[in-house]
Amino acid sequence: MGRPQRRSNKPKQDRDQASTERTGAWRAIDQNNETFENYYKAQGIIPEAEWADFTKSLREPLPTTFRLTSSRPTAHALNDHIKKVYVPFLSGIEYEGAKLEPPKPIEWYPEQLAWQLPVHKAALRKDPHFRKFQHFLVYETDAGNLSRQEAVSMIPPLLLDVQPGMTALDMCAAPGSKSVQILEALHAPGASTDPAHQGLLIANDSDAKRCHLLVHQSLHRVPGTGMMVTNHDATQLPSLRVVKDAAAEGAAGRLKFTVEDERRVAAMSKDRVAKQYDGMLFDRILADVPCSGDGTMRKNLGIWTDWTVGNGIGLHSLQLRILLRGIQLLKPGGRLVYSTCSMNPMENESVISAALSLCPDMSILPVTDELPALKRRPGLTTWRVLDNSLSDAPHPSSAAAASADAPAPPDADEAVAVEQDNDKGREGVRKGDKAGVGKKGKGKKEKKVDANGRRVWTETLWPRGDEKEKGLEHALRLYPHLQDTGAFFVCVLVKKGDAAAEAPAEAESVQEEQEVAMEEEEAPAAPVATEKRERAATPTPAEGEPEAKKVRQEEAEEDVKPKADAKPAQAQKDKKKEPVLGGGKPFNEEPYIYLPGLEDEQIRLIKDFFDISDSFPFSELLVRNATGQPLRSIYLTSPLTRKLLLSNAYTRMRLISCGVKLFTRQDSNNLYACKWRLNAEGLEVVRPYLSDKRVVKVGPETLRQLMGDVSVKFEDLKEEGLADRLRALEPGSAILQVQGAKGADTDKEEDLFLAFWVSKTSCNLMVEKIEKSALSLRLYAEDVTPHAKGKAPPQSRPAAKSEDTTATGTPAESSAGTPAAVQEAVDQEDGDKVKAVEAADQEEAGEATA
Ligand SMILES: C[S@@+](CC[C@H](N)C(=O)[O-])C[C@H]1O[C@@H](n2cnc3c(N)ncnc32)[C@H](O)[C@@H]1O
Known part of the structure; x- marks a missing residue:
């Protein structure tokens, strides 16, 4: 495993010093780039007096940071656990010749639910002293109780100020x-659990592979009926419709919105569409755009060698188009946060300034009172547009147009040129000529050059002189030396409350022009140097490794640009073969179709078996397959999600995932009256509607016994009377209510609710292995599970099927319905998380051994 090691021009002894200052995991890398330093000095991003601190911090490895899942009721108990168990544990450890500073809560993070430990994650992973803590982090991450996330990356969502019920x-x-x-x-705690009052999150990405990663590695941790994942180029996110009154439209009983329906609506007059549908606008929008990523050079060491002036300039146009589309989709009075992990004004202030000039209804919100303990620097109100030689680039107003056949600019081989169509002022991003991308069969496009033949870039890169009035200093610049983090740029924008719901005409026309440009030009290409960085950040998978694993290794990195952007030539080649967005597989998802509620026989069966109350929203249950029958999985959505799904064809939304998976069919040789089992992720959603009929109440000792084995025979159960209660229960899926469970380090008791399976003679927990281990560590301060004891039966671990087109993902008929088979199905179901965690760890190792 590993990637080709970069050659450095630095003397070996200097490189060795850089590596020995870190743990053995850090290989030599040249952490010097004169152009980088001179560029940022010229931009004046840091006062002269702080420059040494700033560059010193950039060369230090990043501390480990993580935050607790604030929406979980157990968040504060887990925080106490960290304080009582891990702070003392880590305080005693010798690290790099000194006693380790214990982890500290991140000062500015609300309720002190985020932590920082002055050890790089590679060291944490490799040094045996940290093993116990590393296991804790891995297990709790997978159990959804915490997220390992770079501190500055936590800021944009906090400043987005999302409230329950919002879109x-x-x-x-x-x-x-x-x-x-x-x-x-x-x-958030206290938010309504009623599906009718659920907010909505549409999480979108242009890279299909990364969308699947988003579902299986991230969003499964916080399941919600109002969650959708889509796969679009954000510059062209579709304007979704929301039906105003399904009954009036004569579509009250509608269960799906087909591609034919889509055509029918497209053929309708604008007025008629407006009468039947509202346009979907959002209260909150996050535009955490693809960027050159030089704020991550403390962890992505390849940036030191790959950084060029062109990296930022090459992404400016794409970033601006994404922001403009976001502004169009924002509700009047709504808040939009624009962020990058880059320090470059070409990707930050220039994008904001250009967008504000085009959208007078938008303004920058000062957020000095928000996260008051966060040390920040103001956004720039002026900057320079520099070329590769760090000379000021010619401004378009001073340039004379010449034909594309004019002599190539001196830096054409390396720099990324942003072309400007002379007549229409539309922009596209194109790589240097040498790379041979960005040209279509239509012939060369006219390039704008100045009298000296120097390429002229888009005007939107330059300050316009009104940046102070626009309040650009209210943007946040976060630098490594301020509080030992990576670097980030964050700007909070608001739309006037009385703004027209539609996008401003000017912005609309720019958007349209840009969309045309997108179609006429090649897809925006990433700079050459970023291409290099992508390769550097991705360990080369070993020959013969399964594709899924390769994908995870490539994708597990946070805040990196997409591979497809980084390898435009390859992306274009693939595009010819199959319709791919971003990267990954073609869009071949199955449609989502609603079930006719209690008219469906399987739903009636489920209702009776689990004794679900009549108030449960049965009309919000849907399946994902073309037959519209409940074959393998049944999902629950919120009413707003339902409206969206019944107003737009799934293809128009390029919908990857939606809602919460509530029930999964367990193939079981007709041993069970109800073959549907309740999924762990849906338990909290359905629990308020359940009677006690399928709730098995036990004491904490029984949980420990169940945790210790894959399954337990009734006669072996130690709790008095429990075997008889289970024998009396109809076999099948159930809920285990553990009364008075107590963490190893606390006296506070709580009831736990876990998915459970009762067969004719034995029973077992329906909790994924790694999640069980996390729970065990928290309850008993040791891992008592068969997984830890090596007692778990060997299991094949094929990649999980995310769709339910067939029922073939279930265990073999002969063993179907046995506790081990049920457990195996649970473990395989959600995308093979154990391997995903391992792969993520390997990815971390790859990063660290750059
Ligand atoms: C900086 S990362 C986002 C990190 C993410 N917000 C997080 O916190 O985990 C940028 C993402 O933008 C995606 N991307 C690149 N070009 C895009 C486009 N035109 N439309 C939508 N997404 C795009 C990439 O696939 C990548 O996942």
Whole structure:
């Protein structure tokens, strides 16, 4: 495993010093880039007096940071656990010749639910002293109780100020750490659990593979009926419709909105569409756009060698188009947060300034009172547009147009040129000529050059002179030396409350022009240097490794640009073969179709078996297959999600995932009256509607016994009377209510609710292995599960099927319905999380051994 090691021009002894200052995991890498330093000095981003601190911090490895899932009722108990168990444990450890500073809560993070430990994650993973803590982090992450996330990356969702019940859009969401934060805010403690009052999050990404990663590695941690994942280029996110009154439209009993329905609506007059449908606008939008990522150079060491001036400039146009589309989709009075992990004004202030000039209804919100303990620096109100030689680039107003056949600019081989169509002023991003991308069969496009033949870039890169009036200093610049983090740029924008619901005409026309440009040009290409960084950040998978694993290794990194952007030539080649957005597989998802509620025989069976109350929203249950029959999984959505799904064809939304998976069919040789089992992720959603009929109440000792084995025979159960109660219960899926469970380090008792399976003679927990281990560590301070004891039966672990087109993902008929088979199905179901965690760890190792 590993990637080709970069050659450095630095003397070996210097490189060795850099590596020995870190743990053995850090290989030599040249952490010097004169152009980078001179560029940022020229931009004046840091006062002269702080420059040494700033560059010193950039060369230090990042501390480990993580935050607790604030929407979980157990968040504060887990925080106490960290204080009581892990702070003392870590305080005693010798690290790099000194006693380790214990983890500290991150000062500015609400309720002190986030932590920082001054050890790089690679060291944490490799050094045996930290093993116990590393296991804790891995298990609790997978159990959904915490997220390992870079501190500065936690800021944009906090400033988005999402409240329960709101509608939110995350335009560039994968791998999903910020989407998870948005979901947590939508499900904040005290938020209504009534599906009718659920907010909505649409998490979107242009890369299909990363969308699946988003679902299986991130969003499953905070399941919600108002959650959708879509796969679009954010510059062209569709305007979704929401039916105003289904009954009036004569569609009250509608169960699906087909591609034919889509055509029918498209053929309707604008007025008629407006009469029947509202346009979907959002209260909150996050535009965490793809960027050059130089704020992550403390963890992505390849950036030191790959950084060029062109990296930022090459992404400016795409970033601006994404922001403009976001502004169009924002409700009047709504809040939009624009963020990058780059320090470059070409990707930050220039994008904001250009968008504000085009959209007079938008303004920057000062957020000095929000997260008051966060040390920040103001956004720039002026900057320079520099070329590769760090000279000021010619401004378009001073340039004379010449034909494409004019002599190539001196830096054409390396720099990324942003072309400007002279007549229409539309922009596209194109790589340097040498790379041979960005040209279509229509012939070369006219390029704008100045009298000296220097390429002229888009005007939107330059300050316009009104940046102070626009309040650009209210944007936040976060630098490594301020509080030992990565670097980030965050700007909070608001739309006037009385703004027209539609996009401003000017912005609309720019958007349209840009969309045309997108069609006429090649897809926006990432700079050459970013291509290199992508390769550097991705360990090369070993020959013969399963594809799924390769994908996870590639995708598990946070805040990196998409591979497809980074390898445009390859992406274009693939595009010819199959309709791919971003990267990954073609869009071949199955349609979502609603079930006719209690008219469906299987739903009636489920209702009776689990004794679900009549108030349960049976009309919000849907399946994902073309037959519209409950074959393998049944999902629950919120009423707003239902409206969206019944107003837009699933293809128009390029919908990857939606709602909460409530029930899964368990193939069981007709041993059970009801073959449907309740999924762990849906338990909390359905619990308020259940009677005690299928709730098995036990004491904490029984939980410990159940945790210790894959399944337990009734006669072996130690709790008095429990075997008889289970024998009296109709075999099948149930809920285990553990009364008075207590953490190893606390006296506070709580009831736990876990998915459970009762067969004719034995029973077992329906909790994934790794989640069981996390729970065991918390309750007993040791892992008592068969997984830890090596007692678990060997299991094949094929990648999980995410769709339910067939019922073939179930265990073999002969063993179907046995506790081991049921457990196996549970473990395989949600995308093979154990391997995903391992792969994520390997990814971390890859990063660290750059
Ligand atoms: C900085 S990362 C986002 C990180 C994410 N917000 C998080 O917190 O985990 C940028 C993402 O933008 C996606 N992307 C790139 N171009 C895009 C486009 N045109 N539309 C939508 N997403 C895009 C990439 O696939 C990548 O996942």
